[in-house]
Amino acid sequence: MLSDPGSYIFDDDHGEWMLEYKRLIDSHQEPAHGERSKGTTKPSKPWARKRSIIRDVANQNKWTNNPPNEEEIQEMRSLLKGDDGSEPMTWDDLINEIEEILED
Numbered sequence: 001m002l003s004d005p006g007s008y009i010f011d012d013d014h015g016e017w018m019l020e021y022k023r024l025i026d027s028h029q030e031p032a033h034g035e036r037s038k039g040t041t042k043p044s045k046p047w048a049r050k051r052s053i054i055r056d057v058a059n060q061n062k063w064t065n066n067p068p069n070e071e072e073i074q075e076m077r078s079l080l081k082g083d084d085g086s087e088p089m090t091w092d093d094l095i096n097e098i099e100e101i102l103e104d
Contacts, residue, residue: 001008005018005025068076089097 001011001014001018002021005022008018009015009022011018
């Protein structure tokens, strides 16, 4: 009901509240064409996106158009994995290590 209050304005139990809710939503969003003063505002474009700081930061990825080369991939792997060259622990190794810690 809340996602589409206009469809429930004729409901016997909730119609009055849905009508009020729809009016509040409409007044919060863009005013109707008749309520606009001429020449003061332009109609909003549905495809125009509002500026977003998060999107601006996320779009600074240097690999957006060109993927990293093999050298950069290896460098990132070494940074993320560590330079010890060891393989990741198996579940059995991890459980054994935890049991040893609990025994101490």
